[in-house]
Amino acid sequence: MLHTVNKSPFQKNTFESCIKHAAKGSAVLLIEDGVYAALKDSAVSAKVQQAMGDITFYALEPDVNARGLKGKVMDGINLVDYAGFVDLTVKFDRVQSWL
Amino acid sequence: MKFTIQINEGPYTHQASDTAYNFATAALAAGHEIYRVFFYHDGVNNATRLSTPPQDDRNVINRWSDLAAKHNLDLVVCVAAAQRRGIADADEAKRNGKNADNIAPGFRISGLGQLIEGGIQSDRLVVFGD
Numbered sequence: 167m168l169h170t171v172n173k174s175p176f177q178k179n180t181f182e183s184c185i186k187h188a189a190k191g192s193a194v195l196l197i198e199d200g201v202y203a204a205l206k207d208s209a210v211s212a213k214v215q216q217a218m219g220d221i222t223f224y225a226l227e228p229d230v231n232a233r234g235l236k237g238k239v240m241d242g243i244n245l246v247d248y249a250g251f252v253d254l255t256v257k258f259d260r261v262q263s264w265l
Numbered sequence: 266m267k268f269t270i271q272i273n274e275g276p277y278t279h280q281a282s283d284t285a286y287n288f289a290t291a292a293l294a295a296g297h298e299i300y301r302v303f304f305y306h307d308g309v310n311n312a313t314r315l316s317t318p319p320q321d322d323r324n325v326i327n328r329w330s331d332l333a334a335k336h337n338l339d340l341v342v343c344v345a346a347a348q349r350r351g352i353a354d355a356d357e358a359k360r361n362g363k364n365a366d367n368i369a370p371g372f373r374i375s376g377l378g379q380l381i382e383g384g385i386q387s388d389r390l391v392v393f394g395d
Binding site (some may be wrong): 188256 | 280281288291295366389390393395
C-alpha cells in the first residue's frame, strides 16, 4: 500500500499514525507540508530512520523545493516528481491518504 | 490504468486542488485515464465560474475546466455539498428557487453514488484534502 501524508509532523499527528500503521513493504509519500518529515536532524528524523527498515520513504520534490528544503532532506528518502507520484500509485495497489 | 480522483478542499486556502491537478496532468501525460474527478465537501468550491483571481495568479477553476475540455474529463460535484455551499447549475437553481447558477464549464452536479461507482470502475482512487 502507498500512504500519502500532507501535514507537517509538527502540526498534526497523521505522520506518526501513518508510520505506526504502515505494514512492512509499504511506502510513504510525503507531499505538501508533509515534506517537513523528511528534514534531517529534526525532532522526528530518528523515528523516520527507525521506520526505514520496513517502509520505503518518498517525498514530492516540487513541494520540497517550494519550501526551500532542497539539500536538507535526510539520506534514504527518495525524491519524486508528479510523474513519480503517479508511478507509485500504479506500483502499489491501494492509496491511503492521511488527511 | 484508470484513476478516480477525489478532492475534499476548495481552491486557494489549501494545496489539495493544486496537488490533485498536478497529479491528474502527470497521469494523463503518462497515458493513464482519469475516469472521474469527484469534488466533495469544500471541494465543491472548485466549481464556481464566478471565481476571479488576480491575473498573475493561477486560475484553479479555469484550469480544471480547460483540462476537462482537453481530455474529456468527467468533473462531478456532490449535490448535497454543493447545495450547502451555493454551487448550482441551471437545474439545481430552478429546483431550489434561486435566481442564478454559477457552475463552471465542464463540471456537473450529481450524487455520492458517482464517487462509489468511480471507485469501483477505476483501478485506483486517490484522495486529496486537508
